[in-house]
Each structure stands twice: as structure tokens, then as C-alpha cells.
Amino acid sequence: MIRILIADDEPMIRAGVRTILTTDPGIAVVAEAADGREAVELAQRHRPQVAVLDIRMPGTGGIEAAAEIRRTVPGTGVVMLTTFGEDDYILTALSEGATGFLIKSGEPEELIAGVRAVADGAAYLSPKVAARVVAHLAAGGAGARTGRRAAARARVETLTARERDVLGFLGGGLSNGQIARRLLLAEGTVKAHVSSILARLGVDNRAAAAVVAHEAGVVPAPSAGLPYEG
Template identity: 70%
Template sequence: MTIRVLLADDEAMVRAGVRAILGSDDAIDVVAEAADGLEAVEAAQRHRPDVAVLDIRMPRMDGLAAGAEIRRTVPGTAVVMLTTFSEDAYIAKALGDGASGFLLKSGDPRELIAGLKAVADGAAYLSPKIAQRVIAELGAGSGGGRMSRAAAAKEQVEVLSPREREVLALVGAGLSNAEIARRLFLVEGTVKAYVSAILTRLAVKNRVQAAIVAYEAGLVTD
């Protein structure tokens, strides 16, 4: 199965670099490119890719707004945000808008490919370095700081069964349902049921938010 990708970044050199990385994998096909957020939305609606890779800062419409509009009008397209360390607050906002993945522009090329494949397979993908920064940003915005968020997350996961916590840890590590099923020797349908129950019990919107809880609760160690 070929993963059809939309790539949006206002810097032509960045687009060329990311396109070259993705082009090194036969399972990925960049079907459209865009230089701003509005073009990205229009391209997503026209091509209906499996994954839209969006820079956060773009003219006319930024990546956050474009991602939210793509999720609204093309729900079958997952959204992955390309970020830098200077954009922590934007990442937290995108998290609430339903983005499925967050990758560093300066990260390992292999991580970019792995992240896209995970998202296309229905998983969330949160670069470990980004996860640490997002957690720090979220903690800085709360009264008790990171320690209080960690305590709250640990309390949240207490409602989960041991198996559900095990599944949540693997969600936090960026594994897809199929990968979790293989790791835990379960049927994929059973994993889907576990993930659905976990989202409900944790009162989170999506797998990325669940992954953040997993990190904050200390379930993901890498």
C-alpha cells in the first residue's frame, strides 16, 4: 500500500529536502505540494491524501488553521505538523486541534519516515524530543507546574487495568494498533477495543493526547 502525502511548507528548500527524504521510501508518494496554508487546504481537498505534512508557520493561513480545516473537510486525511524547538506553544495548540503527529524539522530522516508510516497506519506519532518539550510547555502553563501534571497523569492512569496501561505505554511510544498487537500477542481488533476504552477512560480526544498522558505518567521511558 502506497502512502499518499501532501507536503506544505513556505520554504522551497525545506520542501525539497523533505520530499527527497520521503522519496527514498517506495511506500511513500508525495502527490501534492503547497507553499502556504490556503494552498494546503485546497490541495488536500483536491487530492485527498492519506497524510498532510504541514509546517506550522506559513503565510495566508498558518499550519494550525490549515490542519484544523483539513481535519474538518477531509477527515480521512491525518495531519502531521513539522515543528522547531521554538514553537512549543503552537504544538500544544495543534494537539488540541486533532493533529496526529509532531516531527522536528531537524530530526533524524528515519524518524520522519517512521512517523508518517505510523500515522498512516492509524497511530499517533510524537517525537520523544518533542514530547518532552510539549510536556514542559504544558507544565509551565499550569499553576503547579510539571510535577503536578505528572501527579495528575499518574492518577488518571490508575483507572486503567494493567493491560490497558501496557497498551497506553505503547501508544505513547508511537506504535500502531498492528504493532501493539504483535508486541503483546493480541488480535488487532482487541487492541482497537483497548485503545477506544483508554481514550474514554482518560477523557482525551485522540491518541496524541493519550500519548502525552503516557509520557507525563512515566509510562514511556525512552
């Protein structure tokens, strides 16, 4: 059973997220918070596998809560709920250890898939979020966009052929186990490849590596979301 914490300052949003998640018999919502400070306290108390946080909340916001949860409850993955126009917040949350990003107006199936992916140790960027992040990172005109893509490709070129394969599936949101099945490798081997990829790319987490994969164009098509293989 995947234990979930939900944090949003809007009761209707919390209710909607809870309703969607509990349609999956393998998911249980164990706590709900109305702000980031309460979210941190409940995460420390209940130790959920995943915390689903609104990226902006009054007082202690989702980004600050994500950082504190990752620091004090490292076994809890963080999924951020965002709206369009919050690209800067998304990038900051990425640097604070959040590994899942979902648009509030997305499909309910994406929420379940994202929670399951993060619970399984994968990064999850919904297609809309990935497109927004990559577009934001490449802002500044065609020259800047071309330069960033070229820089991402150059970073990916430092990887071995097998590591590039792993990065592509990682960018598509697959967990280590799913990548292992796709590439017919042992899961431990994939884990070692992921560690090497993060070090070679100079990033701190899978979500940041996923952004590089999207920028470099190495995510296998079709990249329709981040598939979960049950």
C-alpha cells in the same frame, strides 16, 4: 503506496522533505503547497493518507489547515513540522487533531517513521517534541511539575492493567497492529482498548493520550522515538 501532501512556505524545505520521503519506495508525494489554504484545497482534491504541514505559514497557517483538513478530509492524518520554541503552537495543533509532530532539524529517518506511523493510524511524537511538550505542560516550577505528573498518574490509574499496557505502547508511537503483536492480542481488541483509553483519560486523540503517557511515565524504555515495524 502512502500518498503524501507537503505544505511549507519555504521551497527549499519542501524540496528537502520531498527528497527524504521519496527515498522510501512505499511513499509518493502527490501534491505540494506553499500555504495552508492551498494545502486544504489540495488535500480535498488528492485525498492523501498524510499531510505534512509546517506549523507556521503566512496567511492560513498549519494549525488552521490541520483543523480544516481533519474536518473535511477525515481520512487524512496530519504531521506537523515544528522548530524549537513553538511549544504553544504544538499544544494548539494537538487540540486540532494533528497526530504527528517532528522537529525540522531531526533525523531524516524520523520523518519517514513519523509519516508511516500516522498513515498506519498511530500517533507520532519525536523524542524531542515529546520532551518539549511535557516540559511545557509542567512549566511553573517543581511544584507544578510534580502536581501535573501526579495528575497524569492518577488519570492512568483509572485504566485497567491491560489498558495501561496499551497506553504505554501508544505513547511509544506504535500503531494498533504493532501493539497487538507486542501484546499478543487481536487488532480489534487493541482498537477497543484505545477507544476506552481515550474516553477514560478525557482526551480526543492518540497524540494527546501519548502526552499523558509520557507525563505519567508509563512509556516503555527505551523510548527512542516512535518505532516503525515494517
